[in-house]
Amino acid sequence: MAGERTLRLVVSYDGTGYAGFQRQKDAPSVQAALETALATVTGEPRVRVVAAGRTDAGVHALGQVVSFRTAGSIPTDRVGAALNGVLPPDIRVLDAAEVDQGFHARYRARRKVYQYNLLHGPVVPPFLRPYCLHAPARLDLDAMVRAGASLVGRHDFSAFRDAGGRPTSPVRTIYRLEWERVPVAGALPFGPGAGGRGDPVAPGPLAGDVLRLTVEGDGFLHHMVRVIVGTLLEVGRGRLEPQAVAVILSGRDRSRAGPTAPGHGLCLVSVAY
Amino acid sequence: MAGERTLRLVVSYDGTGYAGFQRQKDAPSVQAALETALATVTGEPRVRVVAAGRTDAGVHALGQVVSFRTAGSIPTDRVGAALNGVLPPDIRVLDAAEVDQGFHARYRARRKVYQYNLLHGPVVPPFLRPYCLHAPARLDLDAMVRAGASLVGRHDFSAFRDAGGRPTSPVRTIYRLEWERVPVAGALPFGPGAGGRGDPVAPGPLAGDVLRLTVEGDGFLHHMVRVIVGTLLEVGRGRLEPQAVAVILSGRDRSRAGPTAPGHGLCLVSVAY
Numbered sequence: 001m002a003g004e005r006t007l008r009l010v011v012s013y014d015g016t017g018y019a020g021f022q023r024q025k026d027a028p029s030v031q032a033a034l035e036t037a038l039a040t041v042t043g044e045p046r047v048r049v050v051a052a053g054r055t056d057a058g059v060h061a062l063g064q065v066v067s068f069r070t071a072g073s074i075p076t077d078r079v080g081a082a083l084n085g086v087l088p089p090d091i092r093v094l095d096a097a098e099v100d101q102g103f104h105a106r107y108r109a110r111r112k113v114y115q116y117n118l119l120h121g122p123v124v125p126p127f128l129r130p131y132c133l134h135a136p137a138r139l140d141l142d143a144m145v146r147a148g149a150s151l152v153g154r155h156d157f158s159a160f161r162d163a164g165g166r167p168t169s170p171v172r173t174i175y176r177l178e179w180e181r182v183p184v185a186g187a188l189p190f191g192p193g194a195g196g197r198g199d200p201v202a203p204g205p206l207a208g209d210v211l212r213l214t215v216e217g218d219g220f221l222h223h224m225v226r227v228i229v230g231t232l233l234e235v236g237r238g239r240l241e242p243q244a245v246a247v248i249l250s251g252r253d254r255s256r257a258g259p260t261a262p263g264h265g266l267c268l269v270s271v272a273y
Numbered sequence: 274m275a276g277e278r279t280l281r282l283v284v285s286y287d288g289t290g291y292a293g294f295q296r297q298k299d300a301p302s303v304q305a306a307l308e309t310a311l312a313t314v315t316g317e318p319r320v321r322v323v324a325a326g327r328t329d330a331g332v333h334a335l336g337q338v339v340s341f342r343t344a345g346s347i348p349t350d351r352v353g354a355a356l357n358g359v360l361p362p363d364i365r366v367l368d369a370a371e372v373d374q375g376f377h378a379r380y381r382a383r384r385k386v387y388q389y390n391l392l393h394g395p396v397v398p399p400f401l402r403p404y405c406l407h408a409p410a411r412l413d414l415d416a417m418v419r420a421g422a423s424l425v426g427r428h429d430f431s432a433f434r435d436a437g438g439r440p441t442s443p444v445r446t447i448y449r450l451e452w453e454r455v456p457v458a459g460a461l462p463f464g465p466g467a468g469g470r471g472d473p474v475a476p477g478p479l480a481g482d483v484l485r486l487t488v489e490g491d492g493f494l495h496h497m498v499r500v501i502v503g504t505l506l507e508v509g510r511g512r513l514e515p516q517a518v519a520v521i522l523s524g525r526d527r528s529r530a531g532p533t534a535p536g537h538g539l540c541l542v543s544v545a546y
Contacts, residue, residue, distance in 0.1 A: 014399035
């Protein structure tokens, strides 16, 4: 069509209120919210967006990438602000750009970065509750780091894939898998660190850590990051030896890996093309 | 009463879902949630709690302090976990301690620390939306710092008080009033900073700052921090000269100060006794 453009958006959302990215019959989805907003902004009744990663229910995004085609006349540099004017505030467009006609947010994605937060402390601060899995018991982070290292590289990840995704090859490459330890007090939107003289907030209850996993790969199977987290948690709790993870990987048997960690600790951080 | 104890709790809450601390007839309050949980935990039908600061609708707390008396037999060191087992997850008890019988969370408070977050950037990331006021226009932070300095000390703060609070003396002491600049990317529960190679999240949209005001005083009048923020914002936007704030203070006329900033950017960080 004459004048049709392909646009790429970088989108951030809090997944708490959504049944996932993908449009559902009877539940709110990020896709439906974006497409409704795009219909308003472009004047076209049916704009279909494609996402780099179809995040599950409760999963967040810092830098999800979506693409769509439009014959609408709105200038590209006004698309972001126009969408943010009509989107719910838990979905924000961070960037909008015109890309080549053949661009496809999913097929063209070369690398994705996901993060998963574990709240390792006695109490989950209310401000972090939607973004962390509470893991209060003692965790051997060194063992989790060693176990995770065996997943880096090009492997058949059948053991770390739940049923229900697309029927694709189970071979994926993980470029890096890193843990960092962020003090709880440093991860809050308000800061006891600035509390000053005789700081009366007992340090104990906020003295825990956010253990943040960053995984970068060329693509991820259904629930793959969450099964990795669930399995590394078994290692951290001493229920699995670190070296067992390499054995589970090579065995390709999902039933040997750990449980699927819940979605709300997970975030799609960025996508590279 | 024989065996009656006075207990002090440190409580954190996300104020988004509450009409404020204080019990209301037809709206959820933090007080009602705490008292309901205490009734369950102590076995006493009517436990009344007193808070150091009665935060308004939408206002958050990192280290609110409440006190109550109980004749219940639950050991003090189990009160926190027991309450967290029955409280909604947006209210968490961080600490519980037995204190002298005459302790009163409000009357005994000597200093309080509040913080207020301004999101100074083009887009409010969904994760910070409940905890920041969006202030996208250019702000002269230096002017705001200079204006704020004139409020430090012992003053009649009638110009920075809204009607509706307790009829108390308008004289208060502000010990410190400080601004800090926290990069938006560093204030998020997930980290583009860990994004690594060829970080594909456009830096621009997340390149803003959280401008965080910390105010410590011996007590605060009704809406006092919020009127201070609203007034300093007028300075930051160039609508008021920095030196005008000292004049407004000495004039004691509320109508000369700025508007009351919304509650959701505010947090009671800590209370000292």
